[in-house]
Amino acid sequence: MEHFMAYVNLGAALFLLLSMAMMLGRLLIGPTLYDRLLAVNSFGTKTVLFLCVFCFVIGRPDGVDIALLYALMNFIATIAVLKFFRYRALDISLENAHSTQNDRAAE
Amino acid sequence: MIVSLILTTAADAAHGQALSSMDIGALIRNGLSIICLASGLFFVLAGTLGVLRLPDFYTRLHAAGMTDTLGAEMILLGLIIQSGFTLLSLKILLVAFFLLMTSPTATHAVANAAYQAGLKPLLGKYKAPSAEDIGQNNSGKG
Numbered sequence: 001m002e003h004f005m006a007y008v009n010l011g012a013a014l015f016l017l018l019s020m021a022m023m024l025g026r027l028l029i030g031p032t033l034y035d036r037l038l039a040v041n042s043f044g045t046k047t048v049l050f051l052c053v054f055c056f057v058i059g060r061p062d063g064v065d066i067a068l069l070y071a072l073m074n075f076i077a078t079i080a081v082l083k084f085f086r087y088r089a090l091d092i093s094l095e096n097a098h099s100t101q102n103d104r105a106a107e
Numbered sequence: 108m109i110v111s112l113i114l115t116t117a118a119d120a121a122h123g124q125a126l127s128s129m130d131i132g133a134l135i136r137n138g139l140s141i142i143c144l145a146s147g148l149f150f151v152l153a154g155t156l157g158v159l160r161l162p163d164f165y166t167r168l169h170a171a172g173m174t175d176t177l178g179a180e181m182i183l184l185g186l187i188i189q190s191g192f193t194l195l196s197l198k199i200l201l202v203a204f205f206l207l208m209t210s211p212t213a214t215h216a217v218a219n220a221a222y223q224a225g226l227k228p229l230l231g232k233y234k235a236p237s238a239e240d241i242g243q244n245n246s247g248k249g
Contacts, residue, residue, distance in 0.1 A: 004137070008140075008144065012182070015151075015152070019151050019152055019155045022156075022159060023155055026159055032164060032226060034217055034226060035164055035167065038164075038168055038171055038214075039158065041210075041213050041214070041217065042171045042175055045179055045210060048206065049147075049178075052183060052186055052199060052202060053182065055195075056189065056190075061195040061198075064195060064199055064202065068205065071202055072209070075212070075213050078213045078216065079216055082216055082220045086220060086223070086224070
């Protein structure tokens, strides 16, 4: 039964890899920036899942820590990319960001 | 996988360990784990196909955001059932918790940014793109 569960985990890992490869298609052809960003975010979620499953495949539980780190980093990267493409800078505080937005609306 | 189950069972029987001598708890645990993994993989595949095939950004967001959350939770639940009460299980529970917190937030942030930037949703009845539309899309936006 242990062998069988190893096969199941290996199949799940390969399935997740296939799904990630399909998500790369939307990343390449996505017409707008937000499509690509959505694909990157979904790709990151699938990467976390793949790391967790792959730890079970190779029998070493260390990779779950990396998956935990990657789950947090993926979220922060998505928010940072969104903020950068909206304000064209990353060091704007929120109050300045609102005023910049109002200035743009006034323009 | 079914073939490998049969092969593994045959190998166990050949080594003198019949299926009846197997721990029934492990059997139930592995069965639940397989069910959770399979449903999670189904939702992940559905989300990926939706992101690839749906016509509009907001519909793609719907497919990715909803099914990725549920699929991820189901896969991690399957792994938790598989590992039992261990530290590894606690770590996977933490991963599941953070995914449950961050994934809808990121989806909302992407949707809000697209809406604020003026990306219009595709309204009306869906028509399959004709050859000219596909040519325009390829040449126009790239």
